[in-house]
Amino acid sequence: MFRxxxxxxxxxxxxxxxRLDPRVKLFGTLIFLISLFLxxxxxxxxxxLIFLISxxxxxxxxxxxxxxxxxxxxxLLLLSVVCNLFLTRGDVVFSWWKLKITKQGIELAGFMAIRxxxxxxxxxxxxxxxxxxxxxxxxxxxxxFLKIFGVPVHEVAMMMSxxxxxxxxxxxxxxxxxxxQMARGADFESGNIVKxxxxxxxxxxxxxxxxxxxxxxLAMAMEARGYRGGKxxxxxxxxxxxxxxxxxxxxxxxxxxxxxxLKVIF
Amino acid sequence: MSMIINHVSYVYNPGTPxxxxxxxxxxxxxxxxxxxxxxxxxGSGKSTLVQHLNGLLKPTSGxxxxxxxxISDSDFSKKELRSRVGLVFxxxxxxxxxxxxxxxxxxxxxxxxxxxxxxELKAFTALKQLKIEDEYFYQSPFxxxxxxxxxxxxxxxxxxxxxxxxxxxxxxxxxPAGRDExxxxxxxxxxxxxxxxxxxxxxxxxxxxxxxxxxxxDHGSIVFDDEPASVFSHSAELxxxxxxxxxxxxxxxxxxxxxxxxxxxxxxxxxAVETIAKCFGI
Numbered sequence: 173m174f175r176x177x178x179x180x181x182x183x184x185x186x187x188x189x190x191r192l193d194p195r196v197k198l199f200g201t202l203i204f205l206i207s208l209f210l211x212x213x214x215x216x217x218x219x220x221l222i223f224l225i226s227x228x229x230x231x232x233x234x235x236x237x238x239x240x241x242x243x244x245x246x247x248l249l250l251l252s253v254v255c256n257l258f259l260t261r262g263d264v265v266f267s268w269w270k271l272k273i274t275k276q277g278i279e280l281a282g283f284m285a286i287r288x289x290x291x292x293x294x295x296x297x298x299x300x301x302x303x304x305x306x307x308x309x310x311x312x313x314x315x316x317f318l319k320i321f322g323v324p325v326h327e328v329a330m331m332m333s334x335x336x337x338x339x340x341x342x343x344x345x346x347x348x349x350x351x352x353q354m355a356r357g358a359d360f361e362s363g364n365i366v367k368x369x370x371x372x373x374x375x376x377x378x379x380x381x382x383x384x385x386x387x388x389x390l391a392m393a394m395e396a397r398g399y400r401g402g403k404x405x406x407x408x409x410x411x412x413x414x415x416x417x418x419x420x421x422x423x424x425x426x427x428x429x430x431x432x433x434l435k436v437i438f
Numbered sequence: 439m440s441m442i443i444n445h446v447s448y449v450y451n452p453g454t455p456x457x458x459x460x461x462x463x464x465x466x467x468x469x470x471x472x473x474x475x476x477x478x479x480x481g482s483g484k485s486t487l488v489q490h491l492n493g494l495l496k497p498t499s500g501x502x503x504x505x506x507x508x509i510s511d512s513d514f515s516k517k518e519l520r521s522r523v524g525l526v527f528x529x530x531x532x533x534x535x536x537x538x539x540x541x542x543x544x545x546x547x548x549x550x551x552x553x554x555x556x557x558e559l560k561a562f563t564a565l566k567q568l569k570i571e572d573e574y575f576y577q578s579p580f581x582x583x584x585x586x587x588x589x590x591x592x593x594x595x596x597x598x599x600x601x602x603x604x605x606x607x608x609x610x611x612x613x614p615a616g617r618d619e620x621x622x623x624x625x626x627x628x629x630x631x632x633x634x635x636x637x638x639x640x641x642x643x644x645x646x647x648x649x650x651x652x653x654x655x656d657h658g659s660i661v662f663d664d665e666p667a668s669v670f671s672h673s674a675e676l677x678x679x680x681x682x683x684x685x686x687x688x689x690x691x692x693x694x695x696x697x698x699x700x701x702x703x704x705x706x707x708x709x710a711v712e713t714i715a716k717c718f719g720i
Contacts, residue, residue, distance in 0.1 A: 345532075348527065349533055351494050351527065352527040352530065354520065355492055355520055355524070355527065356520075356545055356546040357517060357520055357550055358545075373535065377535035378533050378534065378535050381580065
């Protein structure tokens with residue numbers, strides 16, 4: 173039953189967005205998010221929409237995968253729309269009992285809905301086109317300057333990639349232990365909440381034991397291969413900027429200037 | 439207490455890009471008190487098949503009958519099925535969780551709804567049968583050696599007194615002494631309790647000595663289902679699917695090819711030595 177969980181949402185196709193350096197994608201996503209918050213009128217969303225649509229088209233990822241991410245925030249989206257719709261003061265266009273809908277309310281609700289959807293779709297494009305490992309690599313390199321301030325960037329990135337790597341392993345392990353205990357008559361489904369929580373002990377104890385065992389083995393294997401932290405460590409696939417990354421940076425900055433220009437003009 | 443597997447097929451992740459056929463029209467009968475060796479290369483579908491035997495997986499098509507009743511019938515309790523068909527997973531020591539050995543073995547019988555006393559009695563018998571010394575009973579299972587842990591975990595399933603005991607690679611990762619120990623114990627259990635045993639392995643040596651029947655699987659289908667000696671005589675076909683007849687059989691087959699009059703149906707070292715000696719007139 174745990175087999176169906178897919179981690180991250182990486183969608184494996186070959187496109188120019190996929191091939192971009194993860195740092196560019198991280199930076200681009202950040203700029204896109206900032207631009208959404210800079211904009212405070214509908215006109216500002218036109219370049220954002222154009223930017224978003226062209227990136228989606230270039231990424232070759234089916235649009236329905238982007239919308240999938242929306243499902244998780246559907247409730248949040250509805251809540252914000254409803255709150256904005258009913259709680260904004262202004263010129264009343266419709267009223268029923270104590271509820272009033274104002275012109276400003278409609279505008280704000282629509283505005284917020286667009287902002288939230290763009291936020292989610294924008295960040296899903298990054299996770300759909302970048303593997304978790306590339307992401308941590310990008311973060312490590314991109315935030316490398318923090319090392320000067322004593323932040324253990326490499327160590328944190330390493331921890332992140334190990335954690336990501338372990339998730340599917342632990343999911344599989346959970347599935348196995350669950351089946352083994354079910355074969356011994358364990359029942360994970362029936363009973364009240366206390367009984368259910370208790371029935372998880374035969375699952376959780378072996379799971380923790382095996383996680384620690386694996387962590388131990390991994391630490392040993394890393395040390396046996398001479399791992400001693402980030403200092404002086406080279407990469408198998410070092411991140412190197414290519415021509416397309418420069419183009420992407422230019423596009424991102426052009427986009428940012430358009431947004432700022434619109435903000436100044438209107 | 440027989441089990442009949444009738445035209446069973448199983449597909450993983452049907453309807454997705456990851457769809458893969460694991461079992462393909464399996465027909466198999468497990469008789470009372472029989473010791474069946476289920477052999478196959480990694481990925482041949484043997485582990486998938488054994489998970490069908492106690493209802494952990496439901497066949498995509500086909501039926502499984504236990505004592506004449508279809509196990510996917512809604513009135514056939516899965517709990518009852520799982521206590522009649524004991525399944526020991528690969529590396530069963532990874533499922534141990536209690537603070538001491540004895541309570542861990544009691545877990546199965548307690549789930550069957552037995553009283554503490556009855557459960558303890560069954561746990562005690564099972565531990566004794568797997569030759570766990572009394573001094574270990576109240577130790578943490580995590581302090582035991584690998585072989586001991588394995589035996590405790592098998593005892594945890596045996597304590598439920600199943601009619602069919604299914605073991606998925608019970609000898610994986612054990613040294614030769616530990617391996618022989620477990621195999622001998624399984625044979626004793628079969629003789630003392632009269633239960634059937636299904637032993638899954640990829641090594642012919644594991645099953646050669648005690649199995650009454652050997653079932654060979656390849657790519658989700660059954661290739662051979664026969665007595666050990668006649669399965670081993672297909673040594674060339676076995677090698678084609680990544681398996682090997684036991685050393686003894688292969689040596690005898692080679693001798694026969696060289697013109698020596700030996701009996702190639704011998705499957706253990708003692709009888710093989712006899713037939714070779716006889717052929718040399720010693």
